Amino acid sequence: MIEDIDRISSICERLAVDSEQRFELLDLRGLKCPLPALRVRRALAGCPSGSLFRVLATDPMSIIDVPHEVSLAGATLLQQDREGEEIRFEIRAAG
Numbered sequence: 001m002i003e004d005i006d007r008i009s010s011i012c013e014r015l016a017v018d019s020e021q022r023f024e025l026l027d028l029r030g031l032k033c034p035l036p037a038l039r040v041r042r043a044l045a046g047c048p049s050g051s052l053f054r055v056l057a058t059d060p061m062s063i064i065d066v067p068h069e070v071s072l073a074g075a076t077l078l079q080q081d082r083e084g085e086e087i088r089f090e091i092r093a094a095g
Contacts, residue, residue: 023054023090030058037065040091044073049095052078057087 026043028036036057043053055066063082066089070077074094081088 021052023052026053026055028055028057028059028062029086033059033061033065035059036062037069040066040089041069041073044069044075044091044093047093049093051093053089053091053093055089055091057089058085059087062087062089 024043024047026039028039031039036055036059040053040055047053057066063080066087067077067080070089070091076092076094078090078092079088080090
């Protein structure tokens with residue numbers, strides 16, 4: 001019985017690690033338009049499909065430009081939010 005519990009616990013731990021989403025951070029704070037959008041475009045063009053990115057920006061135009069670049073690349077904008085001057089995006093590359 002204890003062996004079964006240990007085996008189930010081990011399986012659950014492996015599933016938790018496998019299901020974690022790992023985001024590559026693109027810290028674009030302080031860059032002005034059009035640089036944040038261009039950096040996102042370059043990152044999406046040079047990554048494997050399904051790659052995950054967390055983008056941090058402070059340029060107000062990023063709210064428009066980054067989702068536009070994501071759409072053009074065929075990627076998915078998973079989340080977008082703003083806290084003070086910082087704008088955060090979570091993106092999954094196409095594929």
